[in-house]
Amino acid sequence: MIDFYRAIVFPNRVREQRQRHGFAKLLRLSARIPEIPYIRLSKIERGEVVARADELRRVAAALGIAPAELLLDIDAADFDIAAWAEPFSDGAQIDLKEERFAVLLGAALRARRTLDPALTIAMIERDYGLPPVNLSRVENAQKPFGRWNSAVQRALFALFGVADEPALRAEVEKRRAAGVLDSFLATIANPETRISRTRERVAELLAALREEAPAPAVAATAALLPLPGAPVTAIRLLPVFGAPLPHGLIGDQPTGRTVEAPHIAGPRAFGLKVCRATLGGGLPAQAIVVADPDRLPVPGGIAALREEEGWRLLSVASGRDGRMIGYSINPDMEVSLDDCDPARLAAIVSAVFL
Incomplete structure (x- = not known):
């Protein structure tokens, strides 16, 4: 069985409501919601990722509707996943053979990681050059093998210890014949599994939306407000904290330094000295990040x-089930962010490289 709609985990009414309220293009709506990157918003509208409650509230506020109006009932008698997905189709002809291999490959990769606990997301990126986003997309069989670029294909060859594509196809087929993939195929290719997961996530969202939305934060200082008619030239400086602690942690000790707040930073934003390159060389120890x-x-x-x-x-990626995963390279670890108290999380909104 092949689930042709396996990449759709969150059917919703975002596109319908967007067009109904005068936003012919998603880009126009995105400009009203700077807190949600355009790529993320596009994936939400296409049902490729599950929105969070706060994201639905922001989209709904931009459209002037209640957040629950962005959700739909996938169990309704008039809901047809094929009709819902049709506007997002690229019109390409479905190749059943390649669709089958994409599903088998996704199951094989899931089995490979499950059977080797040491093979973490961070290790796969570091040692094989396969970024978490692409890892998740391969595991969810989001497109045929031939549509992956050469870098992803080479990473998969290395992960399975083969030299080329024919050898990879043979290896995956061998594992299928041996029954290694059986328990993993249902999570990719079974529509009922997808529908059940979607139903659960939508129920979670409805419950979250019933909770009272947090009141908007108010800036604590009036010194930043310009005089009537005066140009806006005030610069907000944030205190910087940070001291290296064991296991890659950053202490709360004041550094005596300040960093300029980006315009998108909220009133509680603060600077954090990286201290150690826990996410790799792209974010060196000397850098300062702004956490909001x-x-x-x-x-x-x-x-x-x-x-x-x-x-x-932590670097943030989407897991195979649409949930957010945070990971670091040093130490090598993964954290399910959806299971964390939101009060313990802060988005990094900018970085200063010293």
Whole structure:
């Protein structure tokens, strides 16, 4: 069985409501919601990722509707996933053979990681050059093998210890014949599994939306407000904290330094000295990041997670089930961010490289 709609985990009414309220293009709506990156918003509208409650509230506020109006009932008698997905189709002819291999490959990769606990997301990126976003997309069989670029294909060859595509196809087929993939195929290719997961996530969103939305934060200082008619030239400086702690943590000690707040930073934003390159060379120890507790992290970004002894910086990616995962390279670890108290999370909104 092949689930042709396996990449759709969150059917919704975002596109319908967007067009109904005068936004012919998603880009126009995105401009009204700077807190949600355009790519993320596009994936939400296409049902490729599950929105968070705060994201639905922001979209609904931009459209002037209630957040629940962005959700739909996938169990309704008139709901047809094929009709819902048709506007997002690229019109390409479906190749059943390649669709089958994409599903088998996704199951094989899931089995490979499950059977080798040492093979973490961070290790796969570091040692095989396969970024978490692409890892998740391969595991969810989001497109045929031939549509992956050469870098992803080479990473998969290395992961399975083969030399080329024919050898990879043979290896995956061998594992299928041996029954290694059986328990993993249902999570990719079974429509009922997808529908059940979607139903659960939508129910979680409805419950979250019933809770009272947090009141908007108000800036604490009037010194930043310009006089009537005066140009806006005030610069807000944030205190910088940070001291290296064991296991990659960052202590709360003041450094005596300040960093300029970006315009998108909320009133509770603060600077955090990286201290150690826990996320690799792209974010060196000397760098300072701006953490904003009033913004939740999004996949593709960086999060600061408050632990008992200090802060931990984590790269953010989407897991195979649409949930957010934070990971670091040194130490090599993964954290399910959806299971964390939002009060312990802060999005990183900018970085200064010294």
